Amino acid sequence: MTQGTAxxxxxxxxxAALLDEARRRAGRLPAVPHLALVRVGEDPASVSYVRGKAKKAAEVGLSSHVHALPDTTTQADLLALIDQLNADPAVSGILVQLPLPAHLDPAPALLAVHPAKDVDxxxxxxxxxxxxxxxxxxxxTPxxxxxxLAHHGVPVRGVRAVVVGRSALVGRPLAGLLLNADATVTLAHGATPDLGQVTREADLLIxxxxxxxxITPDMIKPGATVxxxxxxxxxxxxxxxxxxxDVHPGAAQVAGALTPVPGxxxxxxxxxxxxxxxxxxxxQHDQLLTSEVPGEHVR
Structure with missing residues (x-):
């Protein structure tokens, strides 16, 4: 790969391709998928993010509702709403927008969401x-x-992948997804000695x-996907x-392919x-169909 042509x-x-697929698959269901968005308080960033998610859902043909709770909401009130949404058969997915106000613990709230509706x-x-x-x-995100990567035809199977960052939101689950896709994965982090030596081994560096x-240009294997x-x-x-x-702009002079920030x-x-x-x-639809299959009843 010639320098400067990442x-x-x-x-x-x-x-757009992923949203098109979501739109097509939603159109094949007998009921419109519904996303419940739970927001506590009026944090400007959270208000903007939730509004954007609801708008994008409508563009794809999904329904959504923003459950806007006041700053004074108690932990018990929040958990009660989540329980209500779990029990509602019309709700396909539940998202609790973070961060929550300081007096609320996000862990019990996230744990309360039923795994089948845990769209996060x-x-x-x-x-x-x-x-x-x-x-x-x-x-x-992972x-x-x-x-x-799939959209742009970047191979994953059999490649040497290095993930820098071990958060529960991105790094750790991404390592799992890469392993499931048959990549050989190294998970690096702040305590990794000589980080550059590790990242230079990567065909795929995330x-x-x-x-x-x-990550500076000298820490990237020439031709790697970053x-x-x-x-x-x-x-x-x-x-x-x-x-x-997190990657220095000079990486474009070394990498074979690179994601821009932003965009x-x-x-x-x-x-x-x-x-x-x-x-x-x-x-949920498949499970409902399975539960409706007639059979012998134990008496």
Whole structure:
């Protein structure tokens, strides 16, 4: 690969393809998949994110409802709403928007969501299914990354993959997805000695460390595919700041293919959320059909 000619792995066309698939599959179901969005408080970023998810759901042909709870909501009230949504057969998927107000513990709330409706893919039952290679709902950003690679024809099977970052949201589940796709995976992190020695072994390098420009060009194997998950705001002279990734821009001179920041992984997360909602609806429909199959009753 000639220097400076890294192929751009753009997110918007891959996200559009994933949303088209979600739209087609939703259209084959007898009922419109429904996404319940739970938001507590009026954090401006959360309000914006939830509004964007509801808008995108409508574009794909899904229904959604924002359950906007006040800042004064108690843990018991939040769990009661989740229980109600779990029991509602019209609800396909449930998403609890984070962060919650400081007085609420997110762990019990996420654990309360039924695994079959856990479109965030974060319930321990879905995490266990992932690591055991069993079907289940997958975390949105890692699954979206896999869809991005597939859309752009980037091979995964048999490649040497290095994931930098071990968060429960991205790094750990992504390592599991790559293993399930028959990659040879190394999971690196802040305590990894000589990080560059590890990353230079990667044919596929995925960086989700949350540190601007952590990966410099000399840490990348020439011709490698680099997926930059990081979103960092760095200062600029005008005081507005600009968004940049965990990978130094000079990586384009070394890598064979590279995701941009912004415009790379970002659009895939919401697209995968809606695909997860459709998958959840499909499985709930299949389970309903199975439960309705006539048979002998034990008396």
């Amino acid at each position: 192929r751009v792995l753009s997110g918007p066309p891959a996200a 893919g974060l319930h321990p039952a879905n995490t266990g299914a992932l690591w055991n290679g069993h079907p289940g709902l997958r975390p949105c 699954a979206g990354i896999m869809a991005l 960086v989700a460390a949350g540190q601007a420009h952590l 997926v930059d998950v990081g979103i960092n705001r760095v200062p600029t002279e005008d005081g507005k700041g600009r968004l940049t990734g 790379g992984v970002g659009p895939m997360t919401v697209a995968q959320l809606l695909m997860n909602t459709v998958i959840a609806a499909e499985r």
